[in-house]
Amino acid sequence: MANSKFEYVKNFEQPDKLLPNTWVVVRIDGRGFTKFSTKYGFEKPNDKRALDLMNAAARAVVSELPDITIAYGVSDEYSFVFHKTCALFERRSSKIVSTVVSTFSAYYVHYWSTYFPETPLSPPLPSFDGRAVCYPSVQNLRDYMSWRQADCHINNLYNTTFWALIQQGGIEALEAEKMLKGTLAADKNEILWSKFNINYNNESEIYKKGSVIFRDYELVQPGTHNTATEVDKQAQPIQQSKNQVDKERKLRGKAQIVVEHLDIIKDDFWDQRPWLLSNKPGKGKALKET
C-alpha cells in the first residue's frame, strides 16, 4: 500500500540509543521542591513522611521494572540502576527516562494521601525531571552510588547543624550560614554536641545514609565469589533464549523488595549481595505472594 505523503516526518525521529553493555542510571529529581516543601509544610531539615513517600513511589517503580537492580534515594531525588544487559525499550534513552519519570510521578501522587492525609494535593502538582547516564564499569557504577551517598552525608550534616542553630539556638539563617562557612565535618559535629547535646551518630539512619531499594535474598559470605570482575568481563549479554530471559525476569518480579538505609560505599554491601551486579536471582527468603 502506498504511504501517505505525510509519512516523511518519521525521518525527523532521531536515534537516542544508550551505549550497549553499560549500566544505565536514571536519576529523577523533584521540580521546584524548595517551594513544594514549603507549601506542604515539610519539616526541616528532614520530613520523614516526605521521605517515606519518595520510598514508596520508588519501590513501586522497582517492582514494575524488574530490570532495575538497585535504586538509591535522598531528599527529592532517586537514582534507578538498570542492569547493563537490560534491553528494555530498545535501550532508548527517552523511552527509559519517560517511563521511570511518569511511573514515579504517578505513584507519588497515588501515595500522597497515605503519607499526608491531612493536606490534599492541589496544583501545581508534584512533578519530576529525569536523565539517563551510562556507566561502563562496575567501578564507575559504584563510584556513582558512592557519590550520591557521600552527598547525602555532607548535606545532612550541614542541614542538621544549620537547623539546630536556627530552631534550638535562636540564630538567624544568615548568621547560621556565616557560622558554618568553611567548617569541616568535625567542626559541625562539635557544634551539635557542645551547643545542643546532639550526637550526630545517633541521628536516624534514613537521614544519614539515604534509602536503598533492592530485591532481598540470602546474604552471601564476602570473598566467596568474584561477581564484579566476572560481570565486568562480560563483553556482551550472555545469549539466552527469550524463555530464559522471561523466566528470570519473572523470578526477579517475585522477590521481596526492601527499603534499607545501609552503607553502599563499603565493599561489604555489594560483596554480600552478588545478585545486584549479576542480575541472577539469589537464594532463599520468602517469595512475594503472587
Ligand SMILES: Nc1nc2c(ncn2[C@@H]2O[C@H](COP(=O)(O)OP(=O)(O)OP(=O)(O)O)[C@@H](O)[C@H]2O)c(=O)[nH]1
Ligand atoms: N523541609 C524539607 N525540605 C526538603 C526535604 N527534602 C527535600 N526538600 C527540599 O527539596 C529541595 C531539593 O533540592 P533541589 O532539587 O536542588 O531544589 P529544587 O527546588 O527541587 O529545584 P530543581 O530540582 O532545580 O527544580 C531542598 O532544597 C529542600 O528545599 C525535606 O525532607 N524537608
Ligand SMILES: [Mg+2]
Ligand atoms: Mg529538585
